[in-house]
Amino acid sequence: xxxxxxxxxxxRKTRASPKEDEGVATGMVGAPACGDVMxxxxxxGKGGVIEDAKFKTYGCGSAIxxxxxxxxxxxGKTVEQALDIxxxxxxxxxxxxxxxxxxxxxxxxxxxxxxxDYKKKHVxxxxx
Amino acid sequence: xxxxxIYLDYSATTPVDPRVxxxxxxxxxxKFGNPASRSHAFGWETEAAVEExxxxxxxxxxxxxxxxxxxxxxTESNNLALKGAAQFYAGKGKHLVTVKTEHKAVxxxxxxxxxxxxxxxxxxxxxNGLIDLEAFKAVLRPDTIVVxxxxxxxxxxxxxxxxxxxxxxxxxxxxxxxxxxxATGKVVIDLATLKVDLMSFSAHKTYGPKGIGxxxxxxxxRVRLTAQMHGGGHERGFRSGTLATHQxxxxxxxxxxxxxxxxxxxxxxxxxxxxxxxxxxxxDEVYVNGDMEQRVPHNLNISFAYVEGESLLMAVxxxxxxxxxxxxxxxxxxxxxxxxxGREDELAHSSIRFTLGRFTTEExxxxxxxxxxxxxxxxxxLSPLWEMVQEGVDLSTVQWAAH
Numbered sequence: 001x002x003x004x005x006x007x008x009x010x011x012r013k014t015r016a017s018p019k020e021d022e023g024v025a026t027g028m029v030g031a032p033a034c035g036d037v038m039x040x041x042x043x044x045g046k047g048g049v050i051e052d053a054k055f056k057t058y059g060c061g062s063a064i065x066x067x068x069x070x071x072x073x074x075x076g077k078t079v080e081q082a083l084d085i086x087x088x089x090x091x092x093x094x095x096x097x098x099x100x101x102x103x104x105x106x107x108x109x110x111x112x113x114x115x116x117d118y119k120k121k122h123v124x125x126x127x128x
Numbered sequence: 129x130x131x132x133x134i135y136l137d138y139s140a141t142t143p144v145d146p147r148v149x150x151x152x153x154x155x156x157x158x159k160f161g162n163p164a165s166r167s168h169a170f171g172w173e174t175e176a177a178v179e180e181x182x183x184x185x186x187x188x189x190x191x192x193x194x195x196x197x198x199x200x201x202x203t204e205s206n207n208l209a210l211k212g213a214a215q216f217y218a219g220k221g222k223h224l225v226t227v228k229t230e231h232k233a234v235x236x237x238x239x240x241x242x243x244x245x246x247x248x249x250x251x252x253x254x255x256n257g258l259i260d261l262e263a264f265k266a267v268l269r270p271d272t273i274v275v276x277x278x279x280x281x282x283x284x285x286x287x288x289x290x291x292x293x294x295x296x297x298x299x300x301x302x303x304x305x306x307x308x309x310x311a312t313g314k315v316v317i318d319l320a321t322l323k324v325d326l327m328s329f330s331a332h333k334t335y336g337p338k339g340i341g342x343x344x345x346x347x348x349x350r351v352r353l354t355a356q357m358h359g360g361g362h363e364r365g366f367r368s369g370t371l372a373t374h375q376x377x378x379x380x381x382x383x384x385x386x387x388x389x390x391x392x393x394x395x396x397x398x399x400x401x402x403x404x405x406x407x408x409x410x411x412d413e414v415y416v417n418g419d420m421e422q423r424v425p426h427n428l429n430i431s432f433a434y435v436e437g438e439s440l441l442m443a444v445x446x447x448x449x450x451x452x453x454x455x456x457x458x459x460x461x462x463x464x465x466x467x468x469x470g471r472e473d474e475l476a477h478s479s480i481r482f483t484l485g486r487f488t489t490e491e492x493x494x495x496x497x498x499x500x501x502x503x504x505x506x507x508x509x510l511s512p513l514w515e516m517v518q519e520g521v522d523l524s525t526v527q528w529a530a531h
Contacts (some may be wrong), residue, residue: 031528032513033473035436035462039512056512060438064510 025121027113030106036063040070040110044118048078055110062100066090066107079115134492135448138333138426138485139282139310144378145335145486151381152337155374163371164362174373181380185329185342188383189308189317194347197366198376201341202309203233205328206276208343208367209305210237212353213274213326214246217303221271227251227259227278227288228468234276234307255470256419257286265296274303279311283465283481284418285427287315294323303351309333309341313386314394314424319344325351331375335486336382340375343367397484398425400493404482407497411504417466417479428482431466431475434514435507440480443503447496449480474513474523 023044030037036059043052053071057064069090074082090096090104135143144152155177163178165171179193186193199205214224226238228250238248249267254260259277268275275297277288290306297304305326311317313334319327327344331337345351345366359368405428408414413433432440437451451463462476471479482496508514513523 028512029529032477032523033528035438035473035477037512037528039515056510056515058434058511058513059436061442063436064439 023118025114025118027110027115027117029109029113030059032058035059036103036106038063038067038106038110040067040107040114042074042079042082042114042118044079048080050074050077050079050082059103059106060100062094062096062103063106065094066096066103067110069093070107070111074111079118082111083115085111130491130495132446133448134446134496136482136484136488136492136496137448137450138488139285139481139483140450141332141338142335142485143487144332144337145382145385147385148336148378148381152374152378155377159373161373163373164360174371178371178373178376181376184380184384184387188312188387189319189327189329189344191319191344192347195319195344197343197345197363198371199341199343199367200339201332202231202307202328202330203341204367205330205341205343206231206233206305206307207237208353208356209326209328210234210274210276211241211356212366213303213305213351214241215354216352217273218246221269221273222246223269223272224248224274224276225251225264225267225272226276227253229253229257229281229283229465230276230278231282231307231309234278238276253468256422257281257284257417257465257469258419258422259288259293261289261292261296264293268296268300268302272300272302274305276305276307278307278309279317280308280314280424281418281465282310283463284429284469285310285424285483286418287311287422287424289422290324291322297325298323310424312383313390314426316390319346325349326353331379331382334382334386337375337378340372340379342379393486394425397486397488400484400488400490401425401428401482403490404428404484404493404497407493408500411501415475417469417471417475426484428484429466429479430482431471431479432504433475433478434511434517435478435504436511437462437478437480439507440478440503443507444496444499446499449482451479451481 024041026041028039039056041054042050045051053074055067055071057067073085087104087108090107091101096104159173161170161174163171163175182193182196185196199208224238224246226234242248251259251264251267277293279290280287294304303325306324307328308317309328309330310333312329325346330341353366355365357368362368408430415431417429417431441451462473463479466476466479
């Protein structure tokens with residue numbers, strides 16, 4: 001029952017992505033052919049702290065729930081701390097069945113992709 | 129008052145019609161005799177009931193009752209037909225032809241025959257789901273012994289050109305099997321004119337009970353089969369095992385009702401299906417899968433682009449629908465039937481099969497339309513693919529990181 005209730009609660013939350021502006025980094029992972037695409041955006045403030053996070057996901061309920069959960073988890077963390085979030089924690093929190101573990105892996109990848117984008121922009125800015 | 133969830137999955141199974149259930153019940157407690165018991169009245173009574181039901185099944189498809197063999201369902205009928213014919217006629221050749229969009233009960237049986245040394249050609253379909261007769265003729269070989277084509281597809285509801293295929297097979301002396309599990313009560317089947325040698329039926333797709341089906345085995349010209357179930361020699365040796373009288377009585381009554389009511393019922397269901405289609409067609413980027421003309425009135429299979437099917441099913445949990453067939457809904461793969469139609473992955477992942485039936489109401493259809501409008505717009509708001517398309521990105525040009 002737990003998974004059903006948690007997924008339903010999370011999946012019901014609709015979120016809009018903030019438009020690209022200062023300090024916003026985007027990570028997009030997955031492919032339509034596999035049935036999952038996740039787009040995670042993080043807004044990073046002073047000291048590398050993630051102030052806000054938004055997602056858009058094309059995928060099953062578990063994929064939507066996984067991406068929704070990581071947006072909650074990364075908020076208030078530094079980008080380095082965010083990288084410590086592991087797919088196993090996501091899977092455990094949502095009680096994902098084995099066939100849905102790839103959703104949690106994708107969510108972890110989305111964090112990595114967003115942080116990588118942030119670092120790339122940050123380096124570019126520093127260099128520029 | 130609307131009762132939720134709304135059942136729109138009549139191709140997965142149908143409820144037993146209450147008139148059918150009433151007729152079955154006496155055969156559980158009072159009339160319990162074994163129809164094979166020849167020595168007393170208990171057996172005579174149930175044997176008569178079994179034969180009456182056999183008449184009813186035969187009548188729906190205009191066949192002779194002697195051509196009907198009871199089985200446990202269409203899966204068993206398909207197994208018996210294909211394995212039985214392939215094994216019996218193995219001396220004539222070892223090649224079979226079927227279609228990529230067949231039910232797994234046919235495809236998997238063919239795979240098993242391949243393991244036993246037979247060769248099988250799996251024919252492609254056109255993008256409307258129908259087979260191309262010229263392409264079909266081209267794959268026939270001198271050693272082709274069996275062809276198997278379903279009458280009505282379980283996922284997209286298209287009706288294959290069975291009469292034409294039958295003519296081609298008969299001219300070449302090839303045994304022609306048709307899986308008609310989804311066809312009974314939906315399309316007129318006349319086995320006196322169709323050149324079909326073997327035909328599979330199921331009771332539970334036509335308001336009868338689960339666990340019972342039949343195989344039609346033509347007598348003129350006579351078709352022979354190697355039995356797959358051995359025992360007491362029931363059903364003239366085709367299929368041993370004590371007959372399930374109550375199930376058989378149920379199937380007979382279900383098929384009798386189908387024969388009497390299908391004309392009016394199909395028109396009512398067609399109206400409801402068209403109402404559903406009209407209600408959904410003003411949503412952007414919806415695509416019907418399968419030919420809309422050569423199709424049973426009960427089925428509407430639609431892809432909602434940029435929305436993933438499983439999340440849509442979750443979002444519309446007040447509707448009992450499926451994204452493919454019930455038999456494959458446990459797997460995460462997109463429908464192999466839609467793939468065979470050449471649908472891109474996004475669309476194959478985004479399909480919903482609505483199948484309407486005897487107890488579907490206008491009110492239920494209207495509720496479904498309203499709910500789908502709401503949920504699709506919400507899921508699209510959430511979809512990065514929809515966002516990209518709105519921004520003018522051509523998704524086929526994007527480099528995806530496949531996982």
